[in-house]
Amino acid sequence: NDVLLEVKDLKKHFPIHAGLLRRTVGHVKAVDGVSLSINRGETFAVVGESGCGKSTTGRTILRLEEPTDGEVIFHDKSLGAVNIEKADAKQLKKIRPQMQIIFQDPFSSLDSRMTVGRIIAEPMVINRTHEGRALKDRIAELLTVVGMRPEHASRYPHAFSGGQRQRIGIARALALNPELIICDEPVSALDVSVQAQVLNLLEDLQNKFDLTYMFISHDLSVVEHIADRVAVMYVGKVVEVASTEQLFYNPKMPYTEALLSALPKPDPRNRTRPTALTGDVPSPANPPSGCYFHPRCPYAQDICAVEAPPLRDTGDGHFAACHFSDTLTLKGATKLQDVP
Ligand code: SF4
Ligand code: MG
Numbered sequence: 001n002d003v004l005l006e007v008k009d010l011k012k013h014f015p016i017h018a019g020l021l022r023r024t025v026g027h028v029k030a031v032d033g034v035s036l037s038i039n040r041g042e043t044f045a046v047v048g049e050s051g052c053g054k055s056t057t058g059r060t061i062l063r064l065e066e067p068t069d070g071e072v073i074f075h076d077k078s079l080g081a082v083n084i085e086k087a088d089a090k091q092l093k094k095i096r097p098q099m100q101i102i103f104q105d106p107f108s109s110l111d112s113r114m115t116v117g118r119i120i121a122e123p124m125v126i127n128r129t130h131e132g133r134a135l136k137d138r139i140a141e142l143l144t145v146v147g148m149r150p151e152h153a154s155r156y157p158h159a160f161s162g163g164q165r166q167r168i169g170i171a172r173a174l175a176l177n178p179e180l181i182i183c184d185e186p187v188s189a190l191d192v193s194v195q196a197q198v199l200n201l202l203e204d205l206q207n208k209f210d211l212t213y214m215f216i217s218h219d220l221s222v223v224e225h226i227a228d229r230v231a232v233m234y235v236g237k238v239v240e241v242a243s244t245e246q247l248f249y250n251p252k253m254p255y256t257e258a259l260l261s262a263l264p265k266p267d268p269r270n271r272t273r274p275t276a277l278t279g280d281v282p283s284p285a286n287p288p289s290g291c292y293f294h295p296r297c298p299y300a301q302d303i304c305a306v307e308a309p310p311l312r313d314t315g316d317g318h319f320a321a322c323h324f325s326d327t328l329t330l331k332g333a334t335k336l337q338d339v340p
Helices: 054-061 089-098 116-126 132-145 150-154 162-174 192-209 220-226 244-249 254-261
Strands: 003-018 023-039 043-047 069-076 080-083 099-102 180-184 212-217 229-234 237-243
Touching (some): 023 043, 023 237, 054 180, 089 099, 132 150, 162 192, 192 212, 237 254
Parallel strands (some): 043 229
Antiparallel strands (some): 069 080, 229 237
8 A cells, every 4th residue: 555644653742830920730532542553545534422532633643733742744755764753854845735634614724814715825925835827726726626606706705605715725725736635524614515525625625636535424424435544543542443344334442333333224124223332532631541442332341441452454454453353243334235
């Protein structure tokens, strides 16, 4: 596999301050030792309930948050493997533009005082890639590529719907010809009818420009549609990684099974109840002992409260963090063709 991005033992801990002197009394371990490897050209999804650390992982990879620890290695086509933490100014100047982000909320992520043209131009002006006539042409080209019209450049974001605003955000993310786009819940704020249009646009753009996506989402039905591989996060840690097919139909971690059981069933006669996720998501400031999922896990044994299961390869690149992933037979999503 042609690896584009490697994340090694990434940590982002936020200090908790208390009292008059704002002393540090603990840490929220929002991202706690995440390792991932994303291949060139794939859509790699990161899923989990809200607060599991998936957005912070994306933001920390892009250095929108300073990591507490860990490494991010970008494999540039000409420079080779570059460790972003140790890169010099010249390397960073080459690599930074190749990693872009699309945000969840197209209403707050676009500056309402700037025209659409200026919003899209900004990264090109900062990086001095285009100016004058060439800049104008490039803005028109980008608007066309995302299904908008060149004359939209002179209007302001408030003139557009949520779906159109997300297209503007995508145009801006494309401006510097990135390799990787981190899509942070890109359709969660949109109406269901608009979601499919934006997802189809993302797929078209991926094919057209050889893009690699890290696709952050809490919505498994969206992920099943778009992802090649999936990582499941729980309380700051990755607990399962597999191809979309394997993860959905042959899960090896009980938390993934519970998430899948909440998916709508294709067959209305299938009345099996979701493996209810009882109890709350633990606080990353004060996680449980052992396996973080043990207070909610229907399969928990004594060892689970004591020993944290490492994320290990169960074969064929299917990684799971569960003491019993080899012996448990877990239920995956229901395949449409399995419905009698
Ligand atoms: Fe459940 Fe134990 Fe596996 Fe954790 S290690 S998911 S508690 S069976
Ligand atoms: Mg694809």
